[in-house]
Amino acid sequence: MEMRDPRGWVFYYLICFVALLWVGFLTAQGVMIFVSLFLTLIVLGFSAILCVMLVLELKEEKKTETR
Secondary structure, eight states, X not given: OOTTOHHHHHHHHHHXXXXXXXXXXXXXXTOOHXXXXXXXXXXXXXXXXXXXXXXXXXXXXXXXXXX
């Protein structure tokens, strides 16, 4: 996925939103707490990885512009 593609980001945010809504529903029902925790950690971890990748891509772009 190209990091600057707005359609990709919208799709990603919608998937994360649905996943976190499902986590909230499961937690409110009191069932599958470990599944809810695992899904939350997956969403947060993947978001952190994407953030780091975006920062690295911006640094590389800045290096190529200054040359």
